[in-house]
Amino acid sequence: MREFDLIGRLLRPLARQAKESLGLEDDAAVLAVAPDRELVATLDMMAAGRHYLDGDDPALVARKLVRVNLSDLAAMGATARGILLGYAARGDLDEDAARRFVEGLGRDLEHFSLALLGGDTISQARGEVFSLTALGEVPKGEALRRCGARAGDLLYLSGTLGDAPLGLAALKGELARREAWIERFYLPSPRLSLGQRVRPIAHAAIDVSDGLVADAGHMARTSGVRLVIDRARLPLSADTCRLLAEQPEWWTRVLTGGDDYELLLAVPPEGRDDLMRAAQAARTPLAWIGRVEAGEGVTVRDEAGRALSFAHPGFVH
Ligand SMILES: [Mg+2]
Known part of the structure; x- marks a missing residue:
């Protein structure tokens, strides 16, 4: 059996539920968009050895x-509709x-009620690369x-900070393993519900992917x-809190x-109450x-109000 046939055959059942995918039998998917809505599109790629470790469970990848x-x-405050997948396999x-x-793909498509709308699979000599395009929608404009951030706005952060980079450090053997960190590294929780609910409240939003x-x-x-951030206010998990109390040098990695x-x-500031209600409805800590x-620029202040400095603010693409 040729490898393309294999991947195609494995993927086809995931697309069947979505009529927009046309069962992957046509050249492209066809999506209806209501006249008062806009399509939101994004693409992220992951390469072996760069975005995940060799030997990682492909289901987690x-x-x-x-x-x-x-x-x-x-x-972007969008509702997710479906995805397109690019699968570049190693030679054999x-x-x-x-x-x-x-x-793994099927499991999360089901979890997030997403359709596989299409994609492509190739094989090439070098390491494997996956790309995924996600399509969503928002009310027009x-x-x-x-x-959109303006002077006087308050800054909020969802969930907890630092668990994922500490999970990666643990996987690399730089830190003792904590399963909660490692799980957060492999399985982040996209804050879709929160994003949709704060859309009419927040002036600006970004997801913390680079640091x-x-x-x-x-x-x-x-x-x-x-942007002025108070380090003492950052939401941390119990494991992270404990680590930072004992080894404050890990603060840099967390930030x-x-x-x-x-x-x-x-x-x-006047949106504060609505924001708290939105977070509660989304069951997301904020x-x-x-x-x-x-x-x-960005200033992060320590507990004494001193500005911290960073040699590298985050991941460089
Ligand atoms: Mg982003």
Whole structure:
């Protein structure tokens, strides 16, 4: 059996439920969009050895690929509709790995009620690469952007910070293993419900994929403002809290490591109550971590109010 046939055959059942995919029998998927809505599209790629470790369970790689893309839709306040998959396998297709990948993909498509709308599979001599395009929609003109933060806004962060980069450090043997960290590294929780609910409340949003300092920097730059974050207010898991109490040198990794996929929001003070209600309805913890001021760049202050400096604010693409 040719490898393309195999992957195609494995993927086809995942597309069958979605009539928009036309059963993967046609040249492209066809999506209806209501006249008062807009399509939101995003693409993320993952390469062996760069975005995941050799030997990682392909099912987890597939699920992370789905989740990082959905996190981008969440940051735009969008509702997810479906995905397109690019699967570039290494020369000799590992059948088991392909099956595991499709298994993980199917599991998360079901979990997030997403349709596989189409895609392509190739084989090439070098390492494997996966790409995923996620499509979503928002009411016309209402997509959340990075660029809307204004001086006086309050900054909020969902979930907890640092678990994923510490999970990666643990996987690399730099830290003792904590299963909660490792799970967060492989399986981030895209904050779709929160993103949709805060769409009418927040001035700006971004998901923390490259590291808090770097992503806050993107918001500051596109909005033309300065973001001031109080380290003491950052929401941390119990494991992370314990580590930082014993080994404060890990703060840098927590603040600049990526992969947490939490939402950073800039919200006007008068939107605070609505924001808390939205977070409650989305069952997503949300912490006030700082404020927006006139100026530029990002300042993270320690407990004594001193500005911290970072050699590298985050992941560089
Ligand atoms: Mg993003």
